[in-house]
Amino acid sequence: MGSVNQPDRNRLAAWKWATMAILLFVFIAGWYVPLNPGIIRVHPDKAVAGDSISLQITGYNSSFTTGDASARAWLRFEGDTVIKAYDVKVIDDRRVDARFYIPSAMPVSRDAYPLSLILDHKTDGSSVLPNALFVTPNPDPVASEEELWYQSGIDEIHEKEGIQYPFRNILAETIRNTYFHVPMWFSMIILFGVSAWYSLKYYRKGNMEDDRRSIAFVKVGLIFGVMGMITGMLWAKFTWNAYWSWDVKQNMSAIALLIYAALMVMRSSVEDDMQKARLSAGYNMFAFMLLIPLLFIIPRMADSLHPGNGGNPAMGGEDLDNTMRMIFYPAVIGWIMLGLWISQLVYRVDNLKETT
Amino acid sequence: MNRIWNLVSTEARIELRERYALTGLLLYVVSASFIVFSIWRQLPAREWGLTFWVIFLFCSLMAALKTFSRESESRYFYYYTLYHPLELFVSKVVYNLGLLLFIFLMLWLVLTVMAGNHFQRPGWFLTTGVMACIGLSFLLTLISSIAIKTQQNASLTSVLALPLMIPILINVLRLTSYSLGASPDENPWNEMSLLTSNISLVAGMSLWLFPYLWRS
Numbered sequence: 001m002g003s004v005n006q007p008d009r010n011r012l013a014a015w016k017w018a019t020m021a022i023l024l025f026v027f028i029a030g031w032y033v034p035l036n037p038g039i040i041r042v043h044p045d046k047a048v049a050g051d052s053i054s055l056q057i058t059g060y061n062s063s064f065t066t067g068d069a070s071a072r073a074w075l076r077f078e079g080d081t082v083i084k085a086y087d088v089k090v091i092d093d094r095r096v097d098a099r100f101y102i103p104s105a106m107p108v109s110r111d112a113y114p115l116s117l118i119l120d121h122k123t124d125g126s127s128v129l130p131n132a133l134f135v136t137p138n139p140d141p142v143a144s145e146e147e148l149w150y151q152s153g154i155d156e157i158h159e160k161e162g163i164q165y166p167f168r169n170i171l172a173e174t175i176r177n178t179y180f181h182v183p184m185w186f187s188m189i190i191l192f193g194v195s196a197w198y199s200l201k202y203y204r205k206g207n208m209e210d211d212r213r214s215i216a217f218v219k220v221g222l223i224f225g226v227m228g229m230i231t232g233m234l235w236a237k238f239t240w241n242a243y244w245s246w247d248v249k250q251n252m253s254a255i256a257l258l259i260y261a262a263l264m265v266m267r268s269s270v271e272d273d274m275q276k277a278r279l280s281a282g283y284n285m286f287a288f289m290l291l292i293p294l295l296f297i298i299p300r301m302a303d304s305l306h307p308g309n310g311g312n313p314a315m316g317g318e319d320l321d322n323t324m325r326m327i328f329y330p331a332v333i334g335w336i337m338l339g340l341w342i343s344q345l346v347y348r349v350d351n352l353k354e355t356t
Numbered sequence: 357m358n359r360i361w362n363l364v365s366t367e368a369r370i371e372l373r374e375r376y377a378l379t380g381l382l383l384y385v386v387s388a389s390f391i392v393f394s395i396w397r398q399l400p401a402r403e404w405g406l407t408f409w410v411i412f413l414f415c416s417l418m419a420a421l422k423t424f425s426r427e428s429e430s431r432y433f434y435y436y437t438l439y440h441p442l443e444l445f446v447s448k449v450v451y452n453l454g455l456l457l458f459i460f461l462m463l464w465l466v467l468t469v470m471a472g473n474h475f476q477r478p479g480w481f482l483t484t485g486v487m488a489c490i491g492l493s494f495l496l497t498l499i500s501s502i503a504i505k506t507q508q509n510a511s512l513t514s515v516l517a518l519p520l521m522i523p524i525l526i527n528v529l530r531l532t533s534y535s536l537g538a539s540p541d542e543n544p545w546n547e548m549s550l551l552t553s554n555i556s557l558v559a560g561m562s563l564w565l566f567p568y569l570w571r572s
Contacts, residue, residue, distance in 0.1 A: 203568060258519040265515055269506040279502050282569045283516065286498070286561050293523045293554055301550075 016341055022334035029327045030179040036160060037062035038167030039129040042117055049113075049138040050104030050145075055085075057096045057119060059127070060167065064090045067122045073098040074154050075115040075133060081107050084152035103148040105141035112136055118154060125160035129169060166321050170239050177235045179327055183335035184228030185253070189295070191221030191339050192260070196288035199281040211277035212354065214284060215267070216347035218260055220339055225257045240305055249299045249306040256294055259287045359439060363447035368454075377422070378458075385415055385459060389466050399471035405532040407471075409525060412463055417514050419455045420496035423448055424504040441567040448497045456489040476537035480544060484531040484551075491524045491555035498562035501569055524558070527551040 041058040057073070064071060073085040073096070085098040096119065106113055117132035165175055198214035201207070232250070233243040244250060263283055270276040299306070371377055388411045393399065399407060424432075435444055464485075475481055499517040506512050530547050533539045 255519050255522050262515045262519060266502070266506060266512055269508055269512060271507070275505055278569060278571075279505055282565045283502055286565060287520065289557060289561050290520055290523060293550075293557070297550065298523060298526055 015337060019334055019337040019341060022330045023338060026179055026327060026331040026334055030176050030331070033323075033327075034164050035061050035173060035175070036127070036164045036167040037121075037124040038127045038169070038172075039117060039119060039132070040169075040172075042129060042132045045132065046134050046136070047102055048136050049102050049106060049141065052099070052101045055098045055100065055117070055133070057098060057117065059094050059096065059119075059124075060172070062121070062124050062127075063093045064096055064121060064124065065093050066124075071096055071098075071119060071121045071124075073100075073120070074118045074152070075100055075102070076118055076154070077107065077113055077115055077149065080153060081149040082152055082154055083148060101148075102135055103145035104138040105143050105146040106135075106137060107146060107149050110137070120154075120157055122158050123160065124158075126157045127167065163323055165324055174235055174238050175324075177231055178324065179331040181228060181231040181235055182328070183332045184224050184231060186332050187336045187339040188221045188224040188228060190336050191217045191224060191343060192288055192291065194340070194343075195221060196285050199284040199288075202277060202281045203285070208273070208277060208354075209351065211281060212350050213343075213347050215280065216350055217343045218263060218284065219346055220343040222257065222260050222264070224335075224339055225253070225260070229253060229257065245305065247305050252294050252299050256291055259291070263287065360443050360447045360450070363435075363439065363444065364450050364454075367447065367451045381415065381419060381455070381459065382462060384418055385411070385462050386466055388414065389463065389470060393467075393470045399467075399474075401474040401536045402533060402538045404467065404471055404474050405529065405536050405538070408463060408467055409529060409532065411467075412459060413518075413521065413525065415459045415463070416456055416492055416496060417517065419459060420452060420493075420500050420517070421510060421513050423452060423497055423500040425509060436570075441570040442563065444570070445497065445501075445563070445566040448501075449493050452493040452497050453489055456493050457486070460485045460489055474536050477535040480535035481532060483548075484528055484535065487548075487551055487555060488524060488528045491551075491558050492521065494555070494559045494562045495520060495524070498566055498569075501566060523554055524551065527554060 038060045039057055040060045043056045043058075044053065047053050055073075069090045071088050071090060073088050074082050075085075076082045083100060083102065085100050087099040089097045091097060098119075113135040114131040115133040115135060117129045118126060119128075120126040168175060195214045195217035198210045198217065202210040202214065229250075232253075236245065236247075236250075237243045240247075263280060266283065267276055267280050270279060389407075392407050392411065396403065396407070464481075496513075496517055499520070500509075500513050503509050503512040503516060527547055527550055530539070531544060531551065534544045534547070
């Protein structure tokens with residue numbers, strides 16, 4: 001490492017340039033890559049079996065008038081029970097009218113039938129709105145119309161070309177938060193881990209510099225934790241409709257922050273420097289070991305809205321496609337390196353304050 | 357072993373001589389449950405378990421507060437020359453375990469008298485309680501050994517200990533609701549093994565760290 005106090009060069013190290021480049025890439029790509037076209041609203045959203053209805057479909061990010069301004073639409077019940085729109089009219093870039101005849105007889109008997117809407121456009125690609133239309137059964141169905149459900153299949157689906165993020169109905173534009181919220185927690189864990197490592201070093205060697213280093217990492221880790229919490233709360237407001245819903249993951253991360261805040265409070269109430277260093281090294285290692293069940297075991301055992309718990313997918317499946325991976329992985333690396341960089345600066349400032 | 361027992365019995369004798377300490381703890385238990393009960397009026401099974409552990413939490417903090425402040429600093433210097441820190445630590449843990457078990461049984465008795473018995477599996481609750489007392493006595497003894505070295509002993513004990521107690525407490529709450537029959541289809545052995553590993557983590561870490569923290 002050499003002497004950290006007085007860097008002998010005025011140039012930044014290569015990994016710091018890399019950090020800035022990666023984060024610049026993450027911000028630009030994270031904010032400016034467009035979303036896939038999607039469907040945000042359908043009107044009306046209720047119908048009775050046997051109706052002939054005209055659905056007004058509102059698209060998001062769409063450009064329906066390009067190409068030959070034609071689109072195809074389907075209503076899908078489940079599996080291959082599909083009805084195709086007999087007429088689809090493009091009104092403008094955002095609006096499409098699709099006319100359906102809903103057969104009066106349904107393939108199975110239920111109280112209500114949620115139908116998904118599938119729209120396919122030559123240049124915009126296909127988009128889906130789950131549970132777009134709720135159909136209530138007809139009191140006197142014509143049995144022969146049940147056939148209509150099996151007559152048309154969904155074929156020749158197009159895909160939009162170019163680079164874009166997937167459109168998810170609950171997330172919409174907030175899907176970009178993946179590059180900011182998730183890496184914050186990764187960085188926090190890494191920083192707390194490095195801090196515990198330096199505490200262990202202090203425990204073994206008794207070098208005051210290791211104590212200062214470990215506290216610098218705790219400070220920056222706390223900031224990353226708070227930022228992860230803020231970005232998470234904003235995201236939760238959009239998707240779960242409340243900033244704080246007492247979700248197990250939220251609670252556990254709040255407790256993790258409380259533990260480290262308690263460490264900082266404890267440090268401020270000890271006067272002797274050696275004593276302070278010893279106590280905080282001990283508490284830090286103790287806390288980090290207890291953090292493992294808190295953050296990785298308990299949330300997995302309870303029901304939760306958060307991805308990765310209670311059977312919800314995370315980091316895979318449809319939420320993180322290959323385009324997003326290209327930005328997500330650099331984002332994780334970039335934020336972690338930024339955290340390490342800031343902690344080093346904090347450590348150097350603290351060191352200067354202590355020794356001069 | 358003998359030396360540890362010596363320390364424990366000394367502690368116990370000091371405690372019994374100053375009878376106000378134990379009676380104070382007992383009064384704290386009774387009045388806390390009285391206040392809670394007079395607010396709630398009646399306690400259904402689930403709330404019974406929650407109330408129990410909330411009161412237990414604060415009583416155990418109260419009890420642990422005095423772990424190291426009972427004797428003067430010069431006495432500890434004297435102990436330091438006589439005993440290995442681990443012997444001192446284990447004796448304190450054993451003593452605190454006794455106190456916590458006392459609180460546990462007393463609180464159980466008081467709440468049963470006041471709010472009735474809701475248990476379908478009292479054996480499980482007893483096991484859970486003993487496990488929780490073991491884990492918390494390790495944790496609280498370590499934390500109070502840290503807090504005694506700081507300026508605000510009383511408030512720091514709770515600030516440092518409360519967030520660390522939560523993993524144990526969450527397991528204990530699930531096991532309690534199992535023993536109350538509030539969540540019948542859960543597999544308790546799963547929770548119990550998690551609680552056991554959690555407690556052994558706490559015990560191992562505190563046994564490793566205490567000799568280091570105590571040196572000063």
